Amino acid sequence: MSGEKDRRVPTSSRHIRILRNPATAWFFLLVGLVLTFAGWHLSTTYLKETARQRFLRRVEEIKHTIAAHMTVYEQVLWGCVGLFNASELVTPEEWHAYLTALQLGTHWPGIEKIGYCVPVMNEERGRETSRAQPLPQSRREARAPEYSAVIYLESDRPEDTDLIGYDLWKSDVLRVAMERARDRGEAATSGRFTFPDPVAQRPTFLMFLPLYLRNHPIDTLEARREGLEGWVFGAFQIDELMKGILRPDLEGVAFQIYDGERATPETLMYDSQKADGGEGAGDFRFEERATLHLQGHPWTLVFVSRPGLVTQAERREPILIAIVGGIVDLVIFYVLVTLLLLHRRAYELAREMTREIGKARDELAQGIVEREGLIEALTRSNEELSRFAYVASHDLQEPLRTIVSFTELLERRYGPRLDEKGKDYLRTAAGAAERMGALISSLLTYARLDRETTPPVLIDCREEVERILEYFRPDITQRGGRITCEPLPTLTVDPVRFLQIFQNLIGNALKYAKPDLPPEIRIGSQERENEVIFFVEDNGIGIEAAYLSKIFEPFERLHPPGDPPGTGLGLAICKRIVERMGGRIWAESEVGKGSTFFFSIPKVPPTSEDSPSPPR
Known part of the structure; x- marks a missing residue:
């Protein structure tokens, strides 16, 4: 039997007992802290993934920018090849005028110098070392050159004039690029190279473009070697090149460029952290390695993250x-x-x-x-x-x-x-x-309500209700609505509680009015033998029939909390007051057309013995 009694305990009572348990507060605190930690962890994980995706996008942008600009710079050098192809003989003056018009230092940062060199054979070595006269342009010998001579050179540095007549062929690094350009008929980039004193400075690399004899076939390897006339080359200073082509807003990523496919201190060509003085990995540590082939020569790029991948606002979230x-x-x-x-x-x-x-x-x-x-x-x-x-x-x-x-x-x-x-x-x-x-x-x-009552007195219900309407009238007028009150009888009631009923019902009618329709509220009464039935009718949103019996219970709300605002106790208070007066309260409604709330009050007020006792 005791088991059956336990099973009949209402669910709400069990919930109340659970809330009264001291362990419940600690349980909620523990659950809340766990959920807070989970939210913090998810937010941190999302921030890390966002930073990683941003890092990868900037890595791809840097790779694309370098490759795209090197292709553009290649076109500049092809323009120099075009100068030779458009003229029978390019004089030093024409060469200087053409390159001056290019404004290398202004429009093409990173190109340190542009020159033209020709292959020289053994029997010509003695007469081709003069710097005053340009070497002949026609070279039809099929044999490979033993050395090359720089005959044209354009540079902003006066000491670079010492490179006229310099042999680029003797460098193994440059010779590989020169042979590749000659044999393939395309641009070729060299590995890291340093010019000798007094021209020597930070490491550079060169790009070579072949110049062939006019109208000479170049469809085979032997034909290209036989028709080679010389090379147009550009010497690039990589620090200035990177400074000129990379956007300053690509923060959050540092990278190093290594010559070839191995990343060693000996092959390091460029380090962005040394260039801009930055250091540190930032909030998260990411690293990416990529190989970039530029005009046939590989560069190894190593990217690492730096501060700036995430904003201060994202970091604080x-x-x-x-x-x-x-x-x-x-x-x-x-x-x-x-x-x-x-x-x-x-x-x-x-x-x-x-x-x-x-x-x-x-x-x-x-x-x-x-x-x-x-x-x-x-x-x-x-x-x-x-x-x-x-x-x-x-x-x-x-x-x-x-x-x-x-x-x-x-x-x-x-x-x-x-x-x-x-x-x-x-x-x-x-x-x-x-x-x-x-x-x-x-x-x-x-x-x-059970302890604070006012003795019943005879009142003019119409006059008392008009006092309440004055309180609501400004809101109704502002919304373009109308409220009417029909003649009401006189009754002996508690005036404070009687007005509280109308205040709650009229307030609900305005609260649940249609947003696109001015509110229309009508107040009236119906006299019967022993009681008077009052009603408040509106044209609001209405209530579904299934909920009409529930709306007078405490905390019963048909809308989410705060929409519209309320506590869910207004109608419960009305019901409590009406029942203490010996009456009853109910509602009739149709969704979309409005609601009518009725309540009855006996003509003769009940005595204290007849009044309903408050629930214990």
Whole structure:
């Protein structure tokens, strides 16, 4: 039998017992902290993935930019080849004028010098070392040259004039690129190369383009070797080249360029961190390696992450989630602990009241003489219960005021530093505290209905209702609506509670009015033999029939909290007042057309013995 009784315990009662358990507050705190940690972890993981994708995009952009600009620079050198092909003989003056017009230092940063060199055979070595006369352009020998001579050179550095007549062929690094350009008939980039003193400076690399005899066939390897007339070459200073072609906003990525397919200190050509003085890996460490083939020569690029991949706002987001989540967790824990303490105080007070009532009942059984003692005990118990209501009100409202104060303090001091998401968190916390304050106020009103009453008096119902309408009339006028009140009878009722019924019903009619239609509200009554039925009719959104029996229960709301605002106690308060007056309340409605709320009041008010007792 006891098992059957346990199974018949209402679900709401079990939920109340769970909330009163001290372990529940700690459970909610633990769950909240776990969820906060999960939110922080997910936010950090998302931020890391965002930074990684941003890093990879910038890596691809740098690779594409380098390859694209080297192709453009190649076209500049092909223009020099075109100069030779368009003229029988290119004089030094023409060469200088053409390259001056290019404005290398202004429009083509990184090209240190552009020159033209020719192959020289053994028998010509003695007469081709002169720097004053350009070497002949026609070279039809099929044999490979033993050395090459630079005969034209354009550079902004005076010391580069010492390179006229310089043999580029003797360098193994340059000879590989020169042979590749000659044999394939296309541009060829060399490996890292340093010119000798006094021209020597930071390492450079050269790009060679072949120049063949006019109208000479170049469809075979032997034909290309036989028809070679010389090479147009460009010498690139890689630090200036990278500075000129890379966008300054590509922060967050550092990279090194190595000559060839091996990344060793000996093959290092460029280091962006040394170039701009930056260091450090930033919030996350990413690394990427790629091989870039430029005019047939491989470069190895090693990319690493640096500060700047994520913004300050993105970096603060996980921290903000952790802080706000922790505050919310602590507030919930504080509220639950406060409710638990209030329950314990109420339980002790109820036990004390029970003992007092039992004692009074025993004394009443002993005789009429002891009746006054019982009345005194009951009066004292009611006073203590009233004091408890005020204490509960203070204890619940005090932490709410603290939450609101700290929320406003956070907004004033740190609001300008927060992004829109952080400000939205603060607004959400303030709104929740405001709704909880309204809920506490409504709960106290609901509880006081049994203890704070005004003696019934004869009133003109129409005159009293008009007083309430004056309160709502500005809102109705602003919304273009209309409210009408038909003649109402005179009744003997509690005037305060009577007006409270109309205030709640009219307020609900305005609250649930259609947003695109001016509100129309009609108030009237119907007299019957022993009672008067009042009604409030509106043209609002209406209520589904399935919910008409539920809307008068406490906390029953048909809309999400805050939309429209409310606590879910307005109609419950109306029902409580009407029942204490000896009447009843109900509603009729049709979705989309409006609702009509009815309540009845007896013409003769019930005596205190006839009044319904408040639920215990």
